[in-house]
Amino acid sequence: MNLSDACRKQLEEAETRVEILIRKEGKIAAEPFRLEKTRESMTLRESLAQQQRLVDSELEPPRPSGTTPPETIHRACVYSLFAGGKRIRPILCIEAAHAISPSADGVVAAACSLELIHTYSLIHDDLPALDNDDYRRGKLTNHKVFGEAMAILAGDALLTFAFQVLAGLNTTDDRKVRLIAELSAASGTVGGMIGGQVADLEGEGKPPEPQLLETIHRAKTGALLRASLRLGAIYAGAGEGQYTALSRFGEHIGLAFQIVDDILDVEESSEALGKTAGKDAQQGKITFPRWYGLETSRRMAEEECARAHQVLEPFGERVARPARDRRPHCPSQVMRTSLNLVAEWQPVGRRPTPIVCPT
Numbered sequence: 469m470n471l472s473d474a475c476r477k478q479l480e481e482a483e484t485r486v487e488i489l490i491r492k493e494g495k496i497a498a499e500p501f502r503l504e505k506t507r508e509s510m511t512l513r514e515s516l517a518q519q520q521r522l523v524d525s526e527l528e529p530p531r532p533s534g535t536t537p538p539e540t541i542h543r544a545c546v547y548s549l550f551a552g553g554k555r556i557r558p559i560l561c562i563e564a565a566h567a568i569s570p571s572a573d574g575v576v577a578a579a580c581s582l583e584l585i586h587t588y589s590l591i592h593d594d595l596p597a598l599d600n601d602d603y604r605r606g607k608l609t610n611h612k613v614f615g616e617a618m619a620i621l622a623g624d625a626l627l628t629f630a631f632q633v634l635a636g637l638n639t640t641d642d643r644k645v646r647l648i649a650e651l652s653a654a655s656g657t658v659g660g661m662i663g664g665q666v667a668d669l670e671g672e673g674k675p676p677e678p679q680l681l682e683t684i685h686r687a688k689t690g691a692l693l694r695a696s697l698r699l700g701a702i703y704a705g706a707g708e709g710q711y712t713a714l715s716r717f718g719e720h721i722g723l724a725f726q727i728v729d730d731i732l733d734v735e736e737s738s739e740a741l742g743k744t745a746g747k748d749a750q751q752g753k754i755t756f757p758r759w760y761g762l763e764t765s766r767r768m769a770e771e772e773c774a775r776a777h778q779v780l781e782p783f784g785e786r787v788a789r790p791a792r793d794r795r796p797h798c799p800s801q802v803m804r805t806s807l808n809l810v811a812e813w814q815p816v817g818r819r820p821t822p823i824v825c826p827t
């Protein structure tokens with residue numbers, strides 16, 4: 469163990485012992501002493517949890533809050549936005565931006581636009597007319613609580629709000645236009661999320677032809693994940709080479725992410741997923757496990773992650789390491805390391821949520 473590791477260990481032990489006395493409402497109260505860790509000394513989980521908190525507080529009302537009239541729609545939006553999503557898209561966006569420019573101030577707001585679109589897409593994905601799901605993020609789906617009409621409108625509202633957020637960013641008009649163009653294309657009908665959802669629905673019950681399978685996954689999930697990287701890159705003023713590399717990284721991660729989602733649907737319980745497991749087979753969805761089997765699907769997801777890591781190779785010589793070992797020297801190294809770590813996150817990154825799934 470080197471000196472700094474030894475010091476950190478001692479500080480962490482001290483953290484659990486030391487209490488500071490503070491005056492609270494006229495009384496002396498004991499509060500646990502909190503040691504603020506630096507990013508470099510955090511584990512992956514700690515670092516992701518910190519970023520989730522950042523995103524959560526940016527999304528937090530006051531915006532239209534649950535009490536802004538008309539109340540029902542705002543309560544419906546807040547309900548799904550704060551149901552415990554992993555926030556992987558905004559986190560990827562923030563990481564990409566900081567990799568390009570350590571002073572990408574304000575990027576969290578841009579990143580939130582991705583979570584708004586993503587949450588809208590999930591509310592609509594769960595509707596009876598689409599996947600007809602009762603549970604999402606460990607809670608009843610939006611339409612189960614607020615009714616179908618309000619769930620449709622809540623999705624519409626979040627979609628619209630995403631672009632309002634981008635239009636209001638504190639950056640140049642040129643960058644705002646590029647961000648809006650990228651996010652709308654990624655959410656749209658041609659190779660974007662909606663196009664993918666259409667193919668996914670029309671594919672139900674059809675033979676899982678491999679080319680169609682890949683097209684669906686790249687569009688319904690991959691496009692928004694790639695956009696997450698691109699939004700960060702655009703916001704931070706990436707050069708062409710950086711933008712292309714981040715886009716390719718996003719494509720590989722995007723495909724891997726949906727393959728893993730398909731695998732989890734087969735392997736995990738509803739309680740662990742926070743959504744109904746086994747749904748894809750029930751609905752005859754075109755999925756990777758259905759065509760390739762679980763083992764090959766797992767290998768394919770790993771290969772996509774490995775390709776994603778390779779794309780970032782020109783940006784730094786280090787290989788991915790646990791966050792605790794990170795000693796970044798330049799933005800490109802941070803990019804490679806932290807993005808590689810996020811790339812491996814999907815199977816382990818679920819946020820603990822109180823889950824009440826049907827028995």
Ligand code: IPE
Pocket residue numbers: 552553554555556586605688689725726729
């Ligand atoms: C679920 O996405 C839907 C897919 C596109 C696979 P996430 O796994 O990111 O869901 P949340 O946001 O954490 O609930």
Ligand code: IPE
Pocket residue numbers: 589590593599661665688689729733743
């Ligand atoms: C959803 O894919 C992709 C979206 C665009 C929302 P799935 O239908 O597989 O997502 P889950 O499994 O319901 O989260």
Ligand code: MG
Pocket residue numbers: 593599668
């Ligand atoms: Mg679906």
Ligand code: MG
Pocket residue numbers: 593594599601
């Ligand atoms: Mg679904």
Ligand code: MG
Pocket residue numbers: 729730733
């Ligand atoms: Mg799924």
